[in-house]
Amino acid sequence: xxxxxxxxxxxxxxxxxxxxxxxxxxxxxxxxxxxxxxxxxxxxxxxxxxxxxxxxxxxxxxxxxxxxxxxxxxxxxxxxxxxxxxxxxxxxxxxxxxxxxxxxxxxxxxxxxxxxxxxxxxxxxxxxxxxxxxxxxxxxxxxxxxxxxxxxxxxxxxxxxxxxxxxxxxxxxxxxxxxxxxxxxxxxxxxxxxxxxxxxxxxxxxxxxxxxxxxxxxxxxxxxxxxxxxxxxxxxxxxxxxxxxxxxxxxxxxxxxxxxxxxxxxxxxxxxxxxxxxxxxxxxxxxxxxxxxxxxxxxxxxxxxxxxxxxxxxxxxxxxxxxxxxxxxxxxxxxxxxxxxxxxxxxxxxxxxxxxxxxxxxxxxxxxxxxxxxxxxxxxxxxxxxxxxxxxxxxxxxxxxxxxxxxxxxxxxxxxxxxxxxxxxxxxxxxxxxxxxxxxxxxxxxxxxxxxxxxxxxxxxxxxxxxxxxxxxxxxx
Ligand SMILES: Nc1ncnc2c1ncn2[C@@H]1O[C@H](COP(=O)(O)OP(=O)(O)OP(=O)(O)O)[C@@H](O)[C@H]1O
Ligand SMILES: [Mg+2]
Numbered sequence: 001x002x003x004x005x006x007x008x009x010x011x012x013x014x015x016x017x018x019x020x021x022x023x024x025x026x027x028x029x030x031x032x033x034x035x036x037x038x039x040x041x042x043x044x045x046x047x048x049x050x051x052x053x054x055x056x057x058x059x060x061x062x063x064x065x066x067x068x069x070x071x072x073x074x075x076x077x078x079x080x081x082x083x084x085x086x087x088x089x090x091x092x093x094x095x096x097x098x099x100x101x102x103x104x105x106x107x108x109x110x111x112x113x114x115x116x117x118x119x120x121x122x123x124x125x126x127x128x129x130x131x132x133x134x135x136x137x138x139x140x141x142x143x144x145x146x147x148x149x150x151x152x153x154x155x156x157x158x159x160x161x162x163x164x165x166x167x168x169x170x171x172x173x174x175x176x177x178x179x180x181x182x183x184x185x186x187x188x189x190x191x192x193x194x195x196x197x198x199x200x201x202x203x204x205x206x207x208x209x210x211x212x213x214x215x216x217x218x219x220x221x222x223x224x225x226x227x228x229x230x231x232x233x234x235x236x237x238x239x240x241x242x243x244x245x246x247x248x249x250x251x252x253x254x255x256x257x258x259x260x261x262x263x264x265x266x267x268x269x270x271x272x273x274x275x276x277x278x279x280x281x282x283x284x285x286x287x288x289x290x291x292x293x294x295x296x297x298x299x300x301x302x303x304x305x306x307x308x309x310x311x312x313x314x315x316x317x318x319x320x321x322x323x324x325x326x327x328x329x330x331x332x333x334x335x336x337x338x339x340x341x342x343x344x345x346x347x348x349x350x351x352x353x354x355x356x357x358x359x360x361x362x363x364x365x366x367x368x369x370x371x372x373x374x375x376x377x378x379x380x381x382x383x384x385x386x387x388x389x390x391x392x393x394x395x396x397x398x399x400x401x402x403x404x405x406x407x408x409x410x411x412x413x414x415x416x417x418x419x420x421x422x423x424x425x426x427x428x429x430x431x432x433x434x435x436x437x438x439x440x441x442x443x444x445x446x447x448x449x450x451x452x453x454x455x456x457x458x459x460x461x462x463x464x465x466x467x468x469x470x471x472x473x474x475x476x477x
Contacts, residue, residue, distance in 0.1 A: 006121055007031040011041040011055035011067065012083075017106075021054065024110055030117070038062035038070075045074050052101070052120040054113070057084040057091065065091075065098060072099045077127055079120035083108065144186040146179065147330045150320035156183065156312060163310050164191035169262070171247075171307045172285040174314030177361030180285040181245070183312060188241040193281060196240030199233050204249040212254055213270045216261075222271025234267045234278050241281045247307065248288035248299060259303045282307065317356040317363065324352050327360055331367040332379075341374055346381040354386060420448065 010021050010032050018034045025032040033050070035041050037059055045053070053071055057064035064082050071080050079101030084091060092103045101123065102116045141149040143157040160183070163170065170187060172180045181200075188198040201214060209223070217232030233242060244250070250258065261267050262282065266275040284307045293299035317323065325343075328351055332340040343351070347370075356362050366384055374383040405415055420438060427434040431449075435442045 005029065005031050006051045006117075007033070007049075008117065009041060009045060009050040009053040009055075009078075010034045011037065011053065011059070011064070013037055013056060013059040017056070021113070024113065028114060038064075038067040041067055042070055042074065045071055045078070049075065050078055051124050052117055053078055053080045054117070055080060055082055057082050057095070065094065068095070068098050068100055077124065077131075079123055081116050081120060141326055144190055145182050146186050147326050148320065148323035149326060150323045152315045152320050153323060156314065159310070159312060160187050160190060163187065166310075167193075167279075167281045168309040169282045169284070169307050170310045170312060171290075171304075172283065172312045172314065173290070174287065175316045175357075175359055176287045177359035178287075178314040178316060179360055180287070180314060181243075183314065184241075184243045184245075184283045184285060187283060188243075188281075193240045197237050198241050198243065199237040200243040200245055201233055202245045204246040208251040208254055211251070212257065215254075216257075216267045216269050217272075218270035219272040222269070226271065229269075232267065232269060234261070234280055235276065237280045238278050239280075241283055244282060244284040246286060247284040248286040248290060248293055250299075252298070252300070255300045255303050259300060259306060262303075262306045317359040318354075321352050324356075324363065327363055328367055331364045332371070334364075335368050336371050341371070341377045341379050343379050344381065347379050347384055350381045350384055350386055417452070420445075 008025055008030055010018060010025075012018050012021070012034075013036055015036075018036070022032050022034050033044055035044055038061060041053070041055065055064045055067055055071075059067075064084070068080055068082065071078065080099070081102045081104060082095045082100045083104045083106055085106040095103050101120050104112055104116055141147065143153075143160065146153065146157065164187065170184075172183055174180055184200070185198060188194065201211075203211060206214065213222070213226075213230070213232065215232050215234055217230050217235060218226050220226055220229050261278075264275070265279070266277045268275050290299055290304055294301050294304060317327075325348060328343060328348070332343070351363070351366070358365070366386065369385060370379045370383040373385060374380065410418075420434075423437050424431070424434045427437070431445055432442055435445045438445070440448075
């Protein structure tokens with residue numbers, strides 16, 4: 001490995017010292033630029049970087065003590081070593097206080113100069129590594145428009161980097177509001193297709209016929225209202241990316257056509273006969289469980305495998321709590337700019353406790369609301385108005401449960417029946433265990449089950465049945 005050539009800026013008004021130092025450094029394989037005073041030193045330092053500066057203190061015009069702060073400002077990373085022939089403790093202390101890296105007295109021994117320079121180089125190297133590390137840390141807290149430092153997001157960034165240049169299909173899955181849309185855009189705009197079109201289409205929003213002609217285009221007269229030939233989104237996206245959002249909602253007939261397109265890489269316009277070759281990367285997204293959709297026959301397995309070449313799963317926000325402060329911060333800046341108010345520690349703690357069923361989208365809404373409600377330069381917990389959200393987490397769950405029950409005007413029997421059924425299900429039908437959780441004795445639970453079974457036949461009498469009104473009281477020991 002070739003050694004890195006170091007470079008030193010040497011400043012001295014004495015030509016003999018300049019020459020001596022230049023020779024010494026050259027012998028050591030260290031590059032040097034030699035100048036005779038502060039002005040020349042600043043001009044040179046402005047032009048290029050050095051690994052260290054070695055400057056005399058006593059010089060006509062601006063001296064070394066005056067030069068030091070200016071060099072420090074110009075090149076904060078460059079260690080400056082001061083030299084003087086008038087050694088005094090005072091000037092040494094003053095130099096170090098002013099930010100000198102080291103202090104050498106003249107006449108100097110060459111070993112002393114070299115040792116000091118070596119330390120300066122090592123220090124400089126360490127600083128450089130630290131800066132790189134800081135940049136790396138900063139970088140991984142975001143990627144394009146994506147924000148988040150959780151391991152899950154890091155994995156997603158790494159994956160995006162890896163697949164950016166390929167054209168393989170990507171299937172993004174995750175709950176609503178987890179950022180599937182942002183991920184799809186990031187894949188496109190960080191990849192080889194960035195200069196071509198990114199064409200999104202939502203498969204939920206359109207009836208089957210319209211969706212087909214949107215995707216593949218149509219020829220004039222293909223159906224009523226088709227007055228002219230129309231290019232489809234596949235052609236619009238040629239060379240770029242087609243983002244099929246909510247792919248789980250694509251009608252079955254269209255799924256079959258889509259599969260053919262993915263296999264043949266060519267499309268046929270509605271009413272048209274001539275196939276058209278297209279070069280399109282497909283990114284699909286869904287918040288549905290496609291395996292379940294396949295199970296119930298709503299989604300084609302073969303299409304699933306075609307799309308799922310590169311799967312990206314985005315975990316819900318509640319499973320990557322460390323992303324919450326970063327996202328909250330970003331949403332604050334997005335909606336209130338650089339002067340955005342800060343979050344109080346209590347407010348932040350509350351944000352981190354929430355369940356965020358609507359994920360980042362819900363968090364963004366909460367931040368927007370808080371910006372309206374807050375007065376002053378700090379957002380307090382009360383400004384977040386998170387009662388509703390918090391109710392879904394531990395402390396307030398009763399409140400939410402009861403409010404919902406009341407809204408539906410549930411009778412006591414309906415409420416308890418729902419709970420008993422739920423516990424039985426959770427216990428996999430093990431009545432003993434269910435009875436223990438419910439605080440009922442096992443016989444009561446059996447009796448209740450029998451009655452429920454016989455009542456099943458006469459559902460119509462249901463909850464208004466006068467007899468059933470006393471039901472729960474009989475049964476809860
Ligand atoms: N990791 C993230 N970094 C930055 N912004 C994000 C992130 N995740 C989500 N958002 C923001 O949250 C909002 C919702 O994200 P997005 O529309 O991508 O979600 P989605 O998963 O596509 O939701 P849906 O399933 O409802 O379509 C957007 O405003 C988006 O910018
Ligand atoms: Mg979306």
